[in-house]
Amino acid sequence: MEWNTLQTIHFSDDMKKKVTEIGEYLKKQTYFTNENMNRSRIIVIIVEVFYELFVENNSRTQFQNRLNELKKIKTKDNEKLLRDIGQIRQMQDIQALITLANYQNLVQQNDYDPRKKLRSFNYGDSKEINVLMNRILQILKEDVVQAKQIKDTNQKKKK
Structure with missing residues (x-):
């Protein structure tokens, strides 16, 4: 052509x-x-x-x-995607803070070597890791419940 x-x-x-x-x-x-x-x-x-x-x-x-x-593709889809990305960023921030706090605690305990005490996270047979992960998941669930209660309370106050 x-x-x-x-x-x-x-x-x-x-x-x-x-x-x-x-x-x-x-x-x-x-x-x-x-x-x-x-x-x-x-x-x-x-x-x-x-x-x-x-x-x-x-x-x-x-x-x-x-x-x-x-x-x-609808406008609602884009808005939901942006909210999801915001929540992922927030979770990454929280994860970074938890990691830093854990590192600080480990440094303060001079005799603690995590490579000797904890097995591979991906292997999944470490009791310590399982307990820690279950506790973190429990805290996250409690936080979701508390956030919902606060939201409901705030909505009732507005009415």
């Missing part, structure tokens, strides 16, 4: 209407406020977006499957 800088594109009336509506949509977006939204620019944006969503990152996915994936 040969390309010239100028191309003629044939659109049906329905396609003309869609391109016009896309142009109106883009003109309302603050992202494009300093741009001249002529038809050429609109077509360039459409090609760039299509390329990014379908070709660049998902070149192995069938067109219809990728289109269905994109249609399934």
Whole structure:
């Protein structure tokens, strides 16, 4: 296929209407406020977006499957994902603090060598590790219950 800088594109009336509506949509977006939204620019944006969503990152996915994936994404999904990421970050912070506290306690006990007392965490047969993990899980469950009680109490106060 040969390309010239100028191309003629044939659109049906329905396609003309869609391109016009896309142009109106883009003109309302603050992202494009300093741009001249002529038809050429609109077509360039459409090609760039299509390329990014379908070709660049998902070149192995069938067109219809990728289109269905994109249609399934809802604003609520993104918000939930962001909340989940925030909770994961919070848990990582807590884990880092617990690790530092444990390290500090171990350093203070000069005769304690964790490599001798505890077996591999992944092996799973250390009584000490099992007790510690069960206690941590119990504390986390208690924290969830307490947080729910506080939330319920605060909601009752607002009413």
